[in-house]
Amino acid sequence: MTQVLNSLIGSPSYKIPLWKRTMDIVASSILILMLLPLFIVIAILIKLESRGPVTYNAKRVGQGYRVFNFYKFRSMRPNSDQLLSKLKHMNQYNQTSQVAETTDPQYNGGTLLLQDDGFICEGEYMQEQAQKNRNTFLKVENDPRITRVGKFIRNTSIDELPQLFNVLFGDMSLVGNRPLPVYEAEKLTKDEWVERFSAPAGITGLWQVTERGKTGVSEDSRKRLDIEYAKRYNLWLDLWILFRTPLAAIQKTQV
Template sequence: MTENTIKKSEEFEVYVSPTKPKNESNDSVQSPNYNWYNLTFKRIIDLGGAFGFMIFFGWWMFPIVAILIKLDSKGPVFFKQTRGGINGTTFNCYKFRSMVIEGKENLKQATRNDPRVTRVGKYLRTTSIDELPQVLNVIYGNMSIVGPRPLIVSQNEEYSKKIKGYENRHLVKPGITGLAQIKGYRGETVISHSIYFRYKLDMYYIKNWHPLFDIKIMLSTIKSLFQGDSNAY
């Protein structure tokens, strides 16, 4: 989906302002559906989905992926990085390692055709299998299955300076998947308009959230896993 398509999309007939006046409460930014029983239901879905995945898939998939990673390149199986969480908190986000270890250079954002991505890593990133260890973050409670993509703290600080109201995307837990991801906004975040449209999609999600919205995004995510994603690299 291109930016021009998004501009014309009926989804954005409901305008989400990029700024929040000083006298405007978080309640007007967030969906009115953010109440204790809906959030309890969301947590139940998160835990059910995470434990269900580990019971049916994770117990055999994780060891296979771990072996392939170790055979392909030197280094740990998992990649751990501090990311921004809900309400300005931070947490350790887990992924399968998909790149070679190069010290501080390895902390740089991956780009298309990045030479640091390993052979196994390329497949893991294209299929989003590298993201699966984040089910552990969901179980711990610092992530949800659906929500805005968690970014490193320095990126959040940078984008908050460029986009007014950017911090509002941290009013909810970050997610393994989300509206921006299923709309094709993944991969490198260096183009200003790409960052802005990701932010707009995140805010649309927060403004219009409902448990059924999460389920719809989950189903779209499953579909994209089988189709592949050219923006996952």
């Protein structure tokens, strides 16, 4: 994994094109000035409902596996990250990428494989790998960690607005593939998934305007949409995604 990351980080091929960067600077500057009153109102509502910071700042992995500080309005209760392990059984992606049971014929092989700590049955090894690699993404319906204000700003995508500063600073673009938490990105260093990181990280993207808010969406489907955008993004595709974003922003499900 280290060799893969070192070969990708800082690669000159992973730069935001000039046309895209120019559009990002102009649009994000105008939007920040226009939305400043809304920012103030949302900040007051968040502080009135629960203690804690107004924004949620976390490390995210973007284009070329570059790690940066990612900004959102806080929509969850303080210390919500500590509850994450208790909610993994509610992950919607579990329902679409189930690990095969030990009774599945593909796990009944009797071949022994040599590992660092001894021998392991081939069938058992395959099952362990499937368990380890599944569910890169986490999505929970009716997440109990979310506050009342948080539900509103999430369903209207207002919580994403502070990312306009990420766009202005050059960490992200208006349109791209969503930046991932480090623990998710480290699972996508295989050759088949690396290409999704060749595109800029974005506030909105192809996945958001086609699949967001739907139940039963597989994790592989999301990855492949990210790769599709990375392969063919251009000015006209970005404009099409931006045009469709307002409709996709209003979610029908609590996710």
